[in-house]
Amino acid sequence: MTTVIPGPAIPGPVDPPARLLMGPGPISAYPSVLRAMSAPLVGQYDPFMTTAMAETQELYRAVWNTTNDATLLVDGTSRAGIEAAIVSLVRPGDRVLVPVFGRFGHLLAEIAERAQAEVHTIETEWGQVFPASVIEEAIVRVKPTLLALVQGDTSTTMNQPLEDIGAICARHGVLFYSDATASLGGNAFDADAWGLDAATAGLQKCLGGPSGSSPITLSERAVEVIRSRGRIEAGIREAGDVAASDFVLSNYFDLGMILDYWGPRRLNHHTEATSMLYAARECARVLLLEGRDDVIARHELAGRAMLAGVRGLGLGVFGDVAHKMTNVVAVEIPEGVPGDAARSALLEDFGIEIGTSFGPLHGRVWRIGTMGYNARKDAVLTTLAALEAVLRRFGAAVPAGGGVEAAVDIYAGAA
Structure with a gap:
């Protein structure tokens, strides 16, 4: 005799209370972003879908102020973009330098440690930022492969100046990554002029959307590093006789595979989060329409x-x-x-x-x-x-x- 397990009481439809979200994020989304998310779904290779993806890439090049071809979305919250950037750029044993001036610097360091990097941190008092000279001194001492630096850390509200950091990294042959989750769209960010190799953000702050999509932009140099790593997909090992330790530790966050998905070949990697794509596209469109x-x-x-x-x-x-x-x-x-x-x-x-x-x-x-x-x-x-x-x-x-x-x-x- 089959035992019938009682089902739950069925709740009513989603009906959240009216809120004015004036915290550090998430925030109240632009009404047009919410409308965009309610648009009908299409298949991931529908011409409308692939056109929307290409449009979104072009819009975010303007948001980041870059000409980087590799400008796209990582499906997931802003932390997904951070993890994708770090695990795809860092090989086990690489040295990573993280200047910490708030909670989210500690997050970058933790993710780099999980990517099996040799992580070095420098810290300053909460409520302060780093002079460029202090970061350069640490780069000279540590000799990292990657500098990972938060721009705006909402835990302290501080905005780390980035203008001089790219030139310092270029002088010392260091990749430069910045987490701009809390700052992009509301504070200056000039990816090309400042010499960024990688930058990630989220929609739920100054971009005025929901959490769940992470814009990312990658320089040609960063793409070369990512492309140089091996891949294992569907049981097929690529990139020749590379060592097993050279493969990206994550499948979902392997930017080499994600780049192929967003690129002209449209190689299947995952099913794009359609409603979040609509939201991200509308966030960028609204920003650029206003200027x-x-x-x-x-x-x-x-x-x-x-x-x-x-x-x-x-x-x-x-x-x-x-x-x-x-x-x-x-x-x-x-x-x-x-x-x-x-x-x-x-x-x-x-x-x-x-x-x-x-x-x-x-x-x-x-x-x-x-x-x-x-x-x-x-x-x-x-x-x-x-x-x-x-x-x-x-x-x-x-x-x-x-x-x-x-x-x-x-x-x-x-x-």
């Missing part, structure tokens, strides 16, 4: 207004503000205010989400983002007004209207 420099300027203005607003409420700001990302600020939690309870009140009573933090900053700061679709005046002012009300409820003495007035002054001065 790449104009979007960066909008982020800068919104970030400056939020910074003035929290200061107008009498709140302190963590870190070297001169090197802060445009799109997120770390606000010091006033003494006596329970950080998590105040965040919960913002969410429950106003539908506004702001972020906590990690490691040494947990319980010390909130992280407030102004990025993508939410890098706009009404979102900034609404958040500041709600934050003032919550702070008052928890006993903080803040100037009445101080945050909103300070932010309005920034917008008025920019008009």
Whole structure:
């Protein structure tokens, strides 16, 4: 006799509450991105699909400000792009140098260790960035194959200057990779001019989309390194008599195979995440339609207004503000205010989400983002007004209207 296992209670359709996502990401997506994701699916080799893939590649060349032919998407969150870049560029035993100025530098180091690299790190105090001279000194000492460097680290809100790093890497024969997940689209990023060999990002920050797709761009030099490695696909060993240790450790994140999938031969590797492709295409289209420099300027203005607003409420700001990302600020939690309870009140009573933090900053700061679709005046002012009300409820003495007035002054001065 067959035992019938009771099924679950069937829930209703997905119906999320209204939220204004003003944390460090994910953020509220552009409405047109959400509409794009609801478009009908097509087969992965349908002419519409392959055309959409080619269009997406061209759009992201403009987003990255590069002529790299190898500009495409890795299916997965921004961490998927990071892992694909590192495991495909690094051979076991290669030296990798990771300058760490926040949580996500530690992530790059961990992924490189999992790729069996010999990982070397240098660290600076959270809230600071590295002078180029310090990075060059470490390169001379370590002699790495790859420098892996976060541009914008949301854990500290810092934006590491990259302008001089590519030339340093070129002088010493080092591949240069940057994780631009939190910064691309809201801060300057010039892949070619800055000498990047590889860079990855995600949609869920300044690009104004959902998490789940990772744009990546690769220089010709990086592609040569990737192509020089062996492949095992469907039981067929390629690339001659290379050592087993020379094969990329991951099948899914093997950029050599992914490049063939996105290239003219369209060699099957995986089934492209169609709805995420639509989202990524629309994120880039919206950005370029507004104008790449104009979007960066909008982020800068919104970030400056939020910074003035929290200061107008009498709140302190963590870190070297001169090197802060445009799109997120770390606000010091006033003494006596329970950080998590105040965040919960913002969410429950106003539908506004702001972020906590990690490691040494947990319980010390909130992280407030102004990025993508939410890098706009009404979102900034609404958040500041709600934050003032919550702070008052928890006993903080803040100037009445101080945050909103300070932010309005920034917008008025920019008009």
